[in-house]
Every structure is written in structure tokens, then in C-alpha cells.
Amino acid sequence: MNQNEFLTTLSKVSSGYKWDYYTDNRLLGVRGGKTFNPVTAVAYSLGHGVFPTTKRGTLRAARKIGMNSNLANAIYSQSNRGHAQIVRGKMLSTLFGW
Secondary structure (H helix, E strand, O other), X not given: XXXXXXXXXXXXXXXXXXXXXXXXXXXXXXXXXXXXOHHHHHHHHOOOOOOOOOHHHHHHHHHHOOOOHHHHHHHHOOOOOHHHHHHHHHXXXXXXXX
């Protein structure tokens, strides 16, 4: 799954989650009392199970949906630099219309 496919899928499944953006650059959604980041939310919505919102859980979820680890790390990252910042901006635009 490449970045465009991920963002398209995220936009389709996002309405099933209550999303919040935190000051430490974390984007988390809640569904059914469980917390998800964008990667784990897409994996869960596609029927691959629940993964923790840790780095390891995010990478496991990414493998299940066919995403490469570089993209998964950029999505999980809290950095304000490079690829992480670009991907986060696109996710925020997708989820909140920012």
C-alpha cells in the first residue's frame, strides 16, 4: 500500500473513529473504547485485528496492510521534519479538512 492508497483508505474508514490531534504531534482515534493511530485504524478496519499504538504495533499493522516500513515510520513519527511532516499534513487534511 503506497501513500495515496493509504490516504484514500483512511478517508473511507475515518468516520468510524473519533479523531484527536495532540500538541505532541500525535494523531489518535478512538473506536469502541480502543485507541488507534492512522495505520492501526486502517488495519483494523480492513479486518486485520487490533494492534497497539506503539511503534512495534504500528509496524506490525503496516506489514498486514502491505505498507512499507518507511511510510509507517513517517506516519508514527512525532518529528516536525521531512517526510513525517508532509505525511502528517496530508493525514490532517484528510481527517479534518485543514
